[in-house]
Amino acid sequence: MSELLTAPTVVDSSEDRTMILNMGPQHPSTHGVLRLVLEIDGEVVVRVAPDIGYLHTGIEKTCEAKFYQQVVPLTDRIDYCSPMHNNLCYCLAVEKLLRVEIPERAQWLRVLLSELTRLNSHLIWLGTHAMDIGALTVFLYCFREREQILRLFDDLSGQRMMTSYFRIGGLALEPPLDFFPRVRAFLKTMPEKIDEYENLLTGNRIFINRIKGVGLLSAADAISLGVTGPPLRASGVDWDLRRDMPYTGYEKFQFKVPVSNGCDVWSRYVIRVQEMRESVKIATQALDGMPEGPIKANAPKIVLPDREAMKTQMEALIHHFKIVTEGFAVPAGEVYQAIESSRGEMGYYVVSDGTAKPYRVHMRNPTFATLQAIEKMCVGRLIADVVAAIGSIDIVLGEIDR
């Protein structure tokens, strides 16, 4: 980076062909605080060097000072566009360490909420990506539907964005009575709304010309650079953790994994829109087959007791007191748990030394790796294509910088 920045200001005019341009950290199309140092020759990009860390808050270090259950709200703040995926991934990792089985209803609810989160995240992506390209209207359409999802989350957990609804060993609360009918009504309208977005974009010549054949990334490059999720599938690699290494009961659901060989920004757009349709299908299946039963594992030393039990039973009161004041010890060991988040493979690597606080928590975040591919996508192309490429990897700086 700094060899780029300290490039001599006075250069031999015969070599004075390129110029250094700072894109970000406050540029609107960099989706937060990404800074790209571009070396450009006229309008053509010669070199791209991403500079990250502007949002680094040391979440991994903070986790080491908290009890296991206190880490859940921190995970929301990593990828703030899909908080429930972070909650889920962390809870699954700790449950694997504890060897706790969670009840079926909790698993189905987790699937339902994961897919609503994916819809939420893809709606933000679609709105902002189209806005970067110049299609301003779609943004308002997408945020109209996103608002409905956020209201559902508000209803469910009391929070619109930082939900912290998942718990180690299950979920925080039973959903309110009108939750399922409201989700069903929302899911019923969603396919029409997706048609609406597609009417605005899919046949739009300006949109197509801006993104077709732009930001090319071959399958071999995608694999060697650690790219996952929709950009990997848009490069023709048929890989989705929900289907290939299922977690939290995804093996019970029928859905297609869209794959395309286009390798460009356009294919990533097509794949994400198809994924939204598949998410609606998975969420509908989860609603239809939602089993009855408890939403928390039968593990009184890990899961907080019900309010009712706590006020009538001595043991429940003691367990509550112990969990809140001194946490619960987790057997020593190390696990890596990965899920398919909206952006690709999100993984939590949790190391326990047998105490009530995690010894080490590391988050493997999809766009952190995908950002490395930005140079391959942009070199030799125009500056305007850089904007399209950033949008196509669906960048969230919160999860890159942590």
Added chain:
Amino acid sequence: MTDAGENQSKDAVLAAHPDHRAIAALTQQLPDAIQNAKYDRGELTLTIAREAIISSCRTVQAAGYNFLVDVTGVDWYPNQPRFQISYHILSHTLKQRIRFAVFVDEGDPSVDSITSVWPAANFYEREVFDLFGVRFGGHPKLRRLLMPEDYRGNPLRKDFPVEGYR
């Protein structure tokens, strides 16, 4: 609930998984590379000799483990060897994950960079260098990634306090 080969010695773990592709490839081609093996909670961890990390990665890459997922560190301070570098590797065809662990001493915290095998390691190794102070030999651009360039200290080391002054 215990899995086969759990909490056992290296030889027992290796013997319990004779058909595992990574174990087969490594024991045949690099018999000295595996220092220890652990099978815990359904996850295989192979402790690799520090000087054999590049060749081990190449071997498992050829055996079908095509995707480097993650590289990170753990600080076992005050125990020695102090740093554990964990490599998570995935196979798309076998649908299987393995973890390599390399232990490095505090005196010379360095290990060879695997960016020549998987370019994806670039950012991960820079992050470990930034937050743990472990150097990666042969890395194309070993600079701080998340912390400012002029920052002193490595925040994820255990002797770095969570709050207050250092």
